[in-house]
Amino acid sequence: MKSRKRTTIYDIAEKLNLNPSSVSRALNNSSSVNDATKKLILKTAKDLNYTRNTLASNLRKGHSKTIGVVVPRINQNFFSNVIAGIEEATYKQGYNLIICQSNELYEKEVQCVNTLINQHVDCIVISISVETTDHKHLQNIIDHGIQLIQFDRVADELETLKVTNDNEQSSFEAVDHMIKQGYKRIALLEGPQKLSIFKQRKNGYLRALAENGLPVLAELMVENAWTKELSATATRNLLSLPHPPDAIFASTSDFSALGVLEVATAMHIKVPAELGICGYSNEDFTEITSPSITTIDQFSFYMGKTVANLYFQEMENTDTVMVPKVISIKPKVIARSSTQKG
Amino acid sequence: MKSRKRTTIYDIAEKLNLNPSSVSRALNNSSSVNDATKKLILKTAKDLNYTRNTLASNLRKGHSKTIGVVVPRINQNFFSNVIAGIEEATYKQGYNLIICQSNELYEKEVQCVNTLINQHVDCIVISISVETTDHKHLQNIIDHGIQLIQFDRVADELETLKVTNDNEQSSFEAVDHMIKQGYKRIALLEGPQKLSIFKQRKNGYLRALAENGLPVLAELMVENAWTKELSATATRNLLSLPHPPDAIFASTSDFSALGVLEVATAMHIKVPAELGICGYSNEDFTEITSPSITTIDQFSFYMGKTVANLYFQEMENTDTVMVPKVISIKPKVIARSSTQKG
DNA sequence: CTGCTAATTGCAATCGATTGTTTAATTTAT
DNA sequence: ATAAATTAAACAATCGATTGCAATTAGCAG
Incomplete structure (x- = not known):
């Protein structure tokens, strides 16, 4: 056998x-x-x-009818939903998916990309790792004549097809929402600023403060608080300040927001009365914590479908010049109990 | 370009x-x-x-160094963790993964399998959909000389390599734990009995009752309560009984357990004092609900690694006869607040 | 019955890499 | 110095499907 x-x-x-x-x-x-x-x-x-034998057929035909996907972690809600979306759209067209995860490691990401290039995939869809600052491997994809689509965490400098979230606007709206609820000293938990999505979220935060005539307070902005643990530590520090914040925008993820909530609960600080909390990503659990957490939905499944369809459109396009198309999806603020100052 | x-x-x-x-x-x-x-x-x-060009190379060499994975849903914690585990182990060996999801649909599952056969993958790893009762497509895999490994939701009748959880034992332990906590009328939310994993979980439940000298009460066992919504409905019915249960074992999933918890909360029934709840799968959120939910951890990531390693072992094995090896992983009861009757 | 078109089918090259077999070149042993 | 043994590179077939082109056959008008 x-x-x-x-x-x-x-x-x-x-x-x-x-x-x-x-x-x-x-x-x-x-x-x-x-x-x-x-x-x-x-x-x-x-x-x-x-x-x-698809191998033989593809070899002869000169393409593989396969799309490679590289994400930091496949077992993260946002990414697995995007993948599910991509899968749904590509499956109908008879395409296959090869899925790799970089584990947030630059080295692994490069390896993944190389494997996919070897496999002669027709297209590579990628969301880069936190560690990734250099883009030789992405350029390499292009040099091999493989269609490259970046999504969510994209390298701005590289002119490729992109599907992104409007992080600036959604952050603006989230913070604006908190201000309208009556919060006045809103702290920001930032992600690594080398990733543009986190920079954009910070910009949205700053713009919301500015447009509402609130001061920017350096002591309320914490860099690199992008895991639950780092956020918990940051929260403990923030809440021990002489003038502690009355709200925290965990711009990095809902896991960070959860860290904030847990610390606040442990310190007997009432959410949302004494402290407002807003996360990012609309993970399933945000709905069932007590109080439920206000967050931002990124339409991850839809994003996946958009990525796939962008590829198919580009295939049909016979123009020789590639226009670096960027599709921006506007996320939606999901207002829940954690920001109902009342 | x-x-x-x-x-x-x-x-x-x-x-x-x-x-x-x-x-x-x-x-x-x-x-x-x-x-x-x-x-x-x-x-x-x-x-x-x-x-x-891996296509050419593989064509010549007669194998694809690719493993196909078919799961009901990739954006479900358990499955995405298994996939992550498989990915980690196979990546090191230079193998690629093609991932498909059946969406719990038999038809789609058959299509996925056919695509993978066409792709001449070296191995197919599958966890069957709820709809799947017939196994022609699985037999077809074997007939094509492709290694088949079933995991978690397996077709018992088919003699293949399998990696399963010891559902009977873990359910037994969960129910036994609840009984030891003082619960006496424990209801069971069952999954579709055509899937053996759900049958085994029921058996574990029955054995726990028997060994503790508790009666089996038909009105406390609800069939097909395998989504959050179905469980919520079932819970409303159970709690409106003349003699309502004092605990509910949502053997199908943590989502079911969540449904139970929400209904109980809405009905102002105190958990765990008046109602004990136990779920299945150890989803992330079970830790952060209030009260936190007792559940069963299936070591999903480890399960994925086990599947992959089983394949590699089998490859090295030069015997011509295939022994239908079955690896059973013993899940672990995670006792939390929702069953602390105290 | 001849000539011509259209419908089928056959032939052979091709996709890119691998590998068993030869041939050629070099080295070692006698 | 010559035969034997190494070493290195060339040759050619192969994996399985596809496809442009040639060849065959059938059908039909003149």
């Missing part, structure tokens, strides 16, 4: 005393093969349990 | 006035090529930005 020979078009041709080319044509439903023969070939193929 | 020609070994051979075979051997670090030439070839390959 370990190495059973598979049926090929030659087997079918031989059995029917035909030429393999006719078999191939019949299998591809070409009009230049007689209907009777075609039917016969199809029947024999079925009898012999034939399945096309 | 859309159809740039890639460098092949012929290009390298031509440039160096060598035969492609020497280039191939050099690239594969064969000892039968002179060190100086080898170095020259490697350098030229780098200069020309050469990358091996």
Whole structure:
């Protein structure tokens, strides 16, 4: 069983005393093969349990009908939803997905990309790791004539197709919402600023303060608080300040927001009365914490579908010049209890 | 850019006035090529930005170094963790993953399997959908000489490699734990009994009752309560009974348990004092609900690694007969507040 | 019955890499 | 110095499907 020979078009041709080319044509439903023969070939193929060798077919045809996906972690809600979205759209078109995860490591990301290039995938979809600051490997993708689509965490400098969230605007709206609720000293938990998405979120925060005439307070902005643990520590520090914040915008993720909530609860600080909390990503759990956490939905599944469709559109486009198209999806603030100052 | 020609070994051979075979051997670090030439070839390959065409290579070599994975949903914690585990183990061995989701649909599952067979993957790893009762498509995998590994939701009748959880034992322990806590009328939310994992969980429940001398009460066992919504409905019914249960074991998932908790909260029934709750799967959120939910951890990431390693072992095994090996992982009850009757 | 078109089918090259077999060149042993 | 043994590179077939082109056959008008 370990190495059973598979049926090929030659087997079918031989059995029917035909030429393999006719078999191939019949299998591809070409009009230049007689209907009777075609039917016969199809029947024999079925009898012999034939399945096309996609490797051979793709080699000949010059493409792999495969899309490579590189994400930091596949078992993170946002990314697995994007993947699910991509999968749904590509599956219909007969495309396959090869999925890799970089584990937020630059080295691993480069390896993943190289493997995908070797596999001669038709397109690589990537959301870069936190560690990634250099883009030689992405340029390499382009140099190999492979379509590159960046999503969410993108390298701005590189002119490629991109699907992003409007992080600036959604952060603005989230903070604006908090201000309208009556919070006045809103702290910001920032992600690594080398990733543009985190820079944009900070900008949105700053703009919301500015437009509402609130001062920017350096002591209320914490860099690199992008995990639950780092956020918890940051929160403890913030809440021990002589003038502590009355709200915290965990711009990095809902996990950070959760860290904030846990520390606040442990310190007997009432949420949302004494402290407002807003997260980012609309993870499932934000709905069921007590209080439930205000957050920002990124339409991750839809984002995945958008990425896939962008690729298919680009395929149909016969222009030789590539226009670096960018699709921006506007996330939505989901106002919940954690910011109902009342 | 859309159809740039890639460098092949012929290009390298031509440039160096060598035969492609020497280039191939050099690239594969064969000892039968002179060190100086080898170095020259490697350098030229780098200069020309050469990358091996895996399609051609695999076609020639007769395998694809690819493993296909079919799961009901990739954006479900348990499955994405298993996939992450598989990915970690296979990546090291230079294998690729093609991931498909059946969306719990039999038809889609069959299509996925067929695609993977066409792709000539070396191995298919599958956890079947709820709808799947017939296994022709799985037999088809075997008939094509492709290694088949089932995990978690397996078709018992089919003799293949399997990695499962000991659902019976873990359910037994969970229910036993609840009984020891003082709960006496424990209801069971069941999953579709055609899936053996749900049957086993029910058996564990029954055995725990029996060994503790508790009666089996038909009105406390609800069939097909395997989503949050179905569980919520079931819970409303159970709690409106003349003799309502004092605990509910949501054997299907933590989402079901969450449904129970929400209904209980809405009905002002105190958890865990008046109602004990236990879920299944140890989803992240179970830790942060109030009260936190007792559940069962399935070691999903480890399960994925186990699946992958099982495949590699089987590869090394040169025996011609396949022994239908089954690896059973014992899940662990995570006792939390929702069952502390105190 | 000849000539011509259209419909089928056959032939052979191709995609890119691998590998068993030869041939040629070089080294070692006698 | 010559035969034998190494070493290195070339040759050619192969994996399975596809496809442009040639060849065959059938059908039909003149």
